Amino acid sequence: MSKRNRSAPRKRPRQERAKATVETILEAAAHVLVSSGYEGATTKAVAERAGVSIGSLYQYFPSKEALVAMLLERFHQRALQVLSDKLAPHPITDLEQEVRELVRVLVEFYAENPRLQRVLLEQAPRIGPLQAVQQIEARVESLVQIVLAQNLEFEHPRNLGLVVFIIIRALRSAVWATVVERPELMGTPEFVEELSALILGYLRPQGDRRRPSTP
Amino acid sequence: MSKRNRSAPRKRPRQERAKATVETILEAAAHVLVSSGYEGATTKAVAERAGVSIGSLYQYFPSKEALVAMLLERFHQRALQVLSDKLAPHPITDLEQEVRELVRVLVEFYAENPRLQRVLLEQAPRIGPLQAVQQIEARVESLVQIVLAQNLEFEHPRNLGLVVFIIIRALRSAVWATVVERPELMGTPEFVEELSALILGYLRPQGDRRRPSTP
Amino acid sequence: MSKRNRSAPRKRPRQERAKATVETILEAAAHVLVSSGYEGATTKAVAERAGVSIGSLYQYFPSKEALVAMLLERFHQRALQVLSDKLAPHPITDLEQEVRELVRVLVEFYAENPRLQRVLLEQAPRIGPLQAVQQIEARVESLVQIVLAQNLEFEHPRNLGLVVFIIIRALRSAVWATVVERPELMGTPEFVEELSALILGYLRPQGDRRRPSTP
Amino acid sequence: MSKRNRSAPRKRPRQERAKATVETILEAAAHVLVSSGYEGATTKAVAERAGVSIGSLYQYFPSKEALVAMLLERFHQRALQVLSDKLAPHPITDLEQEVRELVRVLVEFYAENPRLQRVLLEQAPRIGPLQAVQQIEARVESLVQIVLAQNLEFEHPRNLGLVVFIIIRALRSAVWATVVERPELMGTPEFVEELSALILGYLRPQGDRRRPSTP
DNA sequence: AATGAATGAGATTTCATTCAT
DNA sequence: GATGAATGAAATCTCATTCAT
Structure with a gap:
């Protein structure tokens, strides 16, 4: 310290x-x-x-930490690249397919070299929010926010920043947890499908939220 | 080693x-x-x-680690207690309210003593999945699965185990990430509301999933 | 300390x-x-x-040392007993046979339980001269001195106290060293014979000492 | 352990x-x-x-022990050097003077820095026979054996190896015991004389051994 | 007296990190 | 810049010994 x-x-x-x-x-x-x-x-x-x-x-x-930090940064940068490519401004006709594709790409990315990722991700919370990583994440957040703003319409107003924050964390953390706890799930289409469902369900118009189990 | x-x-x-x-x-x-x-x-x-x-x-x-591990274990045990109390078999009339309540209780729990939690949660991935914690999580998973099995009906069959796995990870990780990255969000009703929306949206009948952005 | x-x-x-x-x-x-x-x-x-x-x-x-000391003391006491029995005042006709017998008895005694003896003897110098052990050794020294005084006649006067000191140390140490380094020698008649020769040669009239290798 | x-x-x-x-x-x-x-x-x-x-x-x-062991090893190496110098092949005319000289040199060597030696020698048995020390002792034994083989003639055949073993142990141990128990004796000519007598008496032709106390 | 938990000094280990060459 | 010996703070371990119950 x-x-x-x-x-x-x-x-x-x-x-x-x-x-x-x-x-x-x-x-x-x-x-x-x-x-x-x-x-x-x-x-x-x-x-x-x-x-x-x-x-x-x-x-x-x-320091040793700096070594890990550098690896983490590069790792995140590559993740960003992958996401940026998908999120780059372009006409979106089917948000659902868009999300599904994004999730697929993301899961695919994290499925590479899981042993290194596991070690890196375990250290991530200790090393703390790296300057570089934060910038990257901020960029992803804003990219996502822009896309959503242009493609969603809620019946009730929602705090889009919070929505994005939650989506990113939930998605990222679910993927990381799976890398660590059930690496065999990574890459199954089922997993991609369910994660997409998680996001899509969240993004659906709020009006539906009152009756989740009624037909 | x-x-x-x-x-x-x-x-x-x-x-x-x-x-x-x-x-x-x-x-x-x-x-x-x-x-x-x-x-x-x-x-x-x-x-x-x-x-x-x-x-x-x-x-x-x-070892020092063993000390942290024991604190973590106790911490998770208390979390389990809180969840168990909410998940205990009982007639459920409004799943939505049920979920909202569960999320509220969970967030409330993690909002306590955030400084200690932050340290513990940062170390958690390093210490690895403790025997005891895994047992606890397994119990939570099965409790959740039972409740959902009794209260949900999907148009299309879903792998309920995977659904629960994803819910738990997404919820847990989103909460933890917030403890570490934005502790100020913890305890705001808005945060609880959005997390609930995340879960509820995911649990909604699959038929809706095809048209997330259409009225 | x-x-x-x-x-x-x-x-x-x-x-x-x-x-x-x-x-x-x-x-x-x-x-x-x-x-x-x-x-x-x-x-x-x-x-x-x-x-x-x-x-x-x-x-x-x-203390732990006191434990070892007590074992050492008992061990020495038994050694003393063995020697005392042999050295008890009695008419001596053949000093050579007397010495040979003493050495035999001594070697025999030290040949028992060599593993314990080894440990005890290794600690002996650390524990230092125990009160009790010193008294015992002093008694042996005086017994030996008395026997020698009555049975030896030197051409030149010798410091009998020093002679006895050297005999005891040489004998004891040679036996201990053998217990530790070559336990298999203990108990062979040859070993007893050579040790006896060591003592007897030392005790021979000094006049002879000037021509050890001439016929 | x-x-x-x-x-x-x-x-x-x-x-x-x-x-x-x-x-x-x-x-x-x-x-x-x-x-x-x-x-x-x-x-x-x-x-x-x-x-x-x-x-x-x-x-x-x-370990602390390794420190003492190294000091012991060096100490023994110096002792070896001293002995080697004296035992180096050379024409021997008077074995008695040779032995006396050897003992004198040895006692002189051990008389230096007795406080350190005492500590080292007390620990020596605990540390056990060091590889290096054993090699050194073996060399001394063989040197002594060579000298004796060339300068002694026994009426009866003797196990020269055993004779040398006993001489070395008796001499070494008597000197060490004196360092520890009666350091004041070290360096007195009398002590050297008696130790020499011990060795010389032992080396005398065996024929004499049968009549140690007869004129 | 008996018990065994608690003590605490010291040995040992381990590295990340610094620094003289 | 490169090298690797030296540093030093902590962690860890180990018992002989003490002490409250």
């Missing part, structure tokens, strides 16, 4: 060689994190795996 | 005195975790705060 | 039951010392083996 | 700096052992005296 900004990378590598070193270290970190878990992944082990001295590692990453 | 079961309590206190010691230690741990955070909470500090020797602490808890 | 007289037994048991407890504890200690070594022999283990609470053990022995 | 090889040094220092650190630690250990005794010598105190962190100490010595 005594050092500020433990998660920020120390400096931006200028030379090609330095960039390559950073990549090597990150790859080594990913590997060691997967094979040894967060606790077991010592910085020494990462440095060795990367074929770099411990001193050099600290040249580029001020 | 060399120690097994770091999170399991070391031994069961037999005498009254020992039980009291364990309680004192747990209370002290909660206090120190809140005031110093997880990293800052040293076992020495916990022992001192408890007015107990470090030896006694390690007599009952083999 | 803070407690005085750690090796003295705490008190003299008055009642029969107490005496029996002391014996039980000593037997347990001997057993555990043999099976676990000095470090591995915890007082708790000894108490458990004796079927006694740790508190009761400390009722009779103020 | 759970850790293997407690007395073996942890790793070999590679750089000059590291070697210097090891030396500093050993010197500090010797100093603290003398001033505080074995029990009183805490690893923390040794590290502090050496002006080195506790981590560095444990980097090179896995």
Whole structure:
């Protein structure tokens, strides 16, 4: 708790060689994190795996946390990219298909390399909201909000910001929980279908909400 | 990686005195975790705060993790109690009100002592699914499943187990994310309302799912 | 270093039951010392083996060292008894046979229960010269000195006290070293013969000492 | 009992700096052992005296025992050197003078720094026969055996190996016992003389052994 | 006296991190 | 910049020993 900004990378590598070193270290970190878990992944082990001295590692990453943070950031950036592609402004004719497609893409993304994701996601709450990640999430939130604003009409006014906040958290968390607890569900069409149902049901006109079990 | 079961309590206190010691230690741990955070909470500090020797602490808890694990377990047990009370078999006339009430109670519960919860929940993924917690969650899942089976009728057959799994994760994770990211939302009626809408929308007859945005 | 007289037994048991407890504890200690070594022999283990609470053990022995000291003392006392029997005043016609016999008896004694002896003898230098043991050794020294004074005549005057000191140490240490390093030698007639030769050669009239290798 | 090889040094220092650190630690250990005794010598105190962190100490010595073991080993190595110098192949005209000289040199060696030696020798049996020490002793035994084989002629055949074993143990142990029990004797010519007599008497032609007390 | 929980000093371990070369 | 020895704070462990019941 005594050092500020433990998660920020120390400096931006200028030379090609330095960039390559950073990549090597990150790859080594990913590997060691997967094979040894967060606790077991010592910085020494990462440095060795990367074929770099411990001193050099600290040249580029001020702390172990910064290493994980960087991996997390890249991971989120890729997630953002995937979402951005889907959310990019375009004429929407069938919101339902749109949502379904988004969920499918998302689940597909998180189904990759689940062991690394598990370790990263476990550390995420500890590392705290990274500057970069927050910006990314904010962008996703606003993208989603824009799409919804243009495609939804509620009978009663709703706090769209809150709606989006809840959708994102519910979706993200349900996916993460599944990565951690039931990775075998990831990628089944059924799972995608149910998650879509969750979102779509939530987005339906409020008027229906009073009679959920009546025909 | 060399120690097994770091999170399991070391031994069961037999005498009254020992039980009291364990309680004192747990209370002290909660206090120190809140005031110093997880990293800052040293076992020495916990022992001192408890007015107990470090030896006694390690007599009952083999690691700092075990301390947090026990607090987590108790926390989840209380959550289960709250849910069980609401889910106890009883005639249900209005599922919507039922769900709303459940969500309200849940949010209320998680709104208590948010600083401790935040620390505990941040550590939860690291500590891994505790035996005890898993049993508790399984019980909640089955309780929810029973209630839904008796009160829902879908036009199309749905995998109720998956539905419940998703509901629980989405709800739990949304609440936890809010505890960690936007504690100020906890306890607002609006938040409860939206979470309820999320669940209720999901539970609505499937037939509606095809036309979410049409009147 | 803070407690005085750690090796003295705490008190003299008055009642029969107490005496029996002391014996039980000593037997347990001997057993555990043999099976676990000095470090591995915890007082708790000894108490458990004796079927006694740790508190009761400390009722009779103020420290672990006192336990070992008591075993050592008894061991030495038995050794003394053996030697005393041999050294008891009696007409001596053949000193050579006398020495040989003494050595034989001594080696025989130390050949018993070598595993316990090894542990005890390893601790002996740490525990330091016990009051009781010193008295015993002093008695042996004086017994030996008396016998020698009556049966030896040196051409040149010798410091008989030093001679006895050296004989005792050389003999004792050679036997102990053999117990520890080559237990298989213990009890071979050859070993007894050579030790006897060591002593006898030392005791021979000094005049001979100038020409050890000339015919 | 759970850790293997407690007395073996942890790793070999590679750089000059590291070697210097090891030396500093050993010197500090010797100093603290003398001033505080074995029990009183805490690893923390040794590290502090050496002006080195506790981590560095444990980097090179896995335990307090390993520290003592290393000091013992060096001590024995120096003793070996002293003996080797005396035992080095050379024409021997007067075995008696040779033995006397050897004993003198040995006693002289053990008379140095008796306080440290006392502590080391007290711990020696606990630490057990170190690999290195055993090799050293074996070398001494073989050196002695060679010298004796070339300079002795017995009327009756003797097991020279056993003779040497006994000589070494008797001599060593008598000297050690004196260091511990009567350090004031060390260095007196009388003590050297009597020890020499012990050895020389033992080495005398066996024919004499039958009549030790007859004129 | 008996019991065993509690004590507490010290040993040991472990790394993330720093720093001299 | 690179290297790896050194640092040092905590965690962890281990018992001999004490003490309240």
